[in-house]
Amino acid sequence: MNTVRAISDEQRRARLARRHGLATGFASVEAATDAMTCWHATEPASVYLSAWARTGCTRDDLHRALYVDRTVVRQLAMRRTAFAFPRDLLPAVWGSASARVAVQQEGQLARDVVKHGVTANGEEWVEQACAAVLHHLRTAGPTTTAQLREALPMLEARMSLSPDKKWGAEVSVAPRVLTTLAASGVVVRGENDGGWKTSRPRWTATEDWLPGIGPAWDEADGYAALVRSWLHTFGPGTEADIVWWLGATKAAVRRALVDVDAVEVGLDSGESGYLLPDDLDDEPAPGDWGSLLPALDPTTMGWKQRDWYLGPHAEAIFDRNGNGGPTAWWNGRIVGGWRQESDGTVVVVPAEELTAKAAKALGAQAEELTAWLDGDVVNSIYQSPLVRRGI
Known part of the structure; x- marks a missing residue:
């Protein structure tokens, strides 16, 4: 990849203004979500406020997208963080960023349940717990975490965190099991039992919440799709930017940049950034915003x-x-x-x-x-x- 042109900081700010809808806006929640690749959803209110800033949407508009039309779906992904993705991007996420998190979470949980005396065989325990939760959701339907603990006694197991510290506490294994399942893409956060500022999901089998959605993509194809979307939304960006945002390895990012035919450009910082090959034209100045x-x-x-x-x-x-x-x-x-x-x-x-x-x-x-x-x-x-x- 050869440097073909320079992108100034001023041009990067013009791209941000237009690509992120902050100077120009978007016509709908779905259009804004597609344009942004995803919303951070660690705090439920942020999704609403981020969408409002770009669309002027009502809370009912976003509620419809999340829980009625289900065009926007919360999913655990990059850096073990909850995001809200466009529905159509989920198979790519499941096969790449989420899959990486799922493997990490499953392994850590297996080690922790042994360390805290829950079981002698961590891998077997995690496999059984995940299978039990998934079976319950497929047979009983959407269920809260509290209801799952009542229905499945093995989820009542507890682990002591930092017992020698003043902030130490005993915690249930149930959230950790659900984190592993959510990252793997087989369960999703369905209807919310709380208000728009809270997260009290009714966990739901993915096939019930998103009927007809396809399976997880191949890892390389998944990362390529995410990097392509990221470059359209955030480009130009450096390799370090993309590695951090994806929570991926340099090798995975470099492969994805090749797969999408990314073009190397120069930045005012003196570093190299990347853009998609059909996205090299300047964005017009947006005016004050x-x-x-x-x-x-x-x-x-x-x-x-x-x-x-x-x-x-x-x-x-x-x-x-x-x-x-x-x-x-x-x-x-x-x-x-x-x-x-x-x-x-x-x-x-x-x-x-x-x-x-x-x-x-x-x-x-x-x-x-x-x-x-x-x-x-x-x-x-x-x-x-x-x-x-x-x-």
Whole structure:
């Protein structure tokens, strides 16, 4: 792959504005989900807030996509993180990023149940527990974690975590078994027993929730599909960006870049980035724009190397574990964060001095988001250091 052209940081910010729908918007939840590759879903509210920022959708619109039409589906995938994917991308995910997580989780659980005295044969115990859960879901239908523990006594086994620490606790093995099954793609998070800000899924056999969906793809094809989608959404990006985002090996990423005929380009940082071969034209300048995005939004979390849009604000926006809090954007750069008052009012928290135009635009965004939330307060555990200092 030879360097064919340079992509400036200014052009990267123009691509971000348009590809992520932050300057131009999308017509539907499905269109936005396809364009973004997936939403971070660690906190359920983030999916709603991320989609609203790009579509102006209602909570009912996203509820329909998640639980009625099932065009958007939550799935454990890259870096053992929950995401919400377009339905059609799931077979690629199951065969690649999710499969890697499933193998890791199954092996770790097998070791842990032996270590904590649950069984003498960890691999056999995990196989039996997973089979029992899957059989129950296929025969009894959608079931909560609590109901599964009542129905399957082996899931009542407990493990002591850090017993010599003040934060130590005894935990049930049930969530770990469900994590393994969810990563493998044979069960999914179905109807939610809680509100839009909570995650209380009724676990459901995949064939019942998504009838007619195809099987997991071959690993190489799956990674190629994810890298192709990532490059369209986030490109150009470096090899390090893609390896981090996918939670994959360098070998898997390099193979996928070859499989999609990725083109090497130069970046302002002096590093090499990659684009799809039919995506080398410049994006037009989008004009001034501002946006308020939730914690762990895919735009905030899309790259490992973030200086071109984050600037000097890394320690203000990201916690020590690399989780990005709610952000305020102006013209392709993070310029601050946002928080809510006890009555639900959204307040912008600048990380730098804002121009009058930026302050006015972000203030208007805050008013719109306040109205959309209608008194609901989103208590993200991933609040940024910038905002925590002012709480």
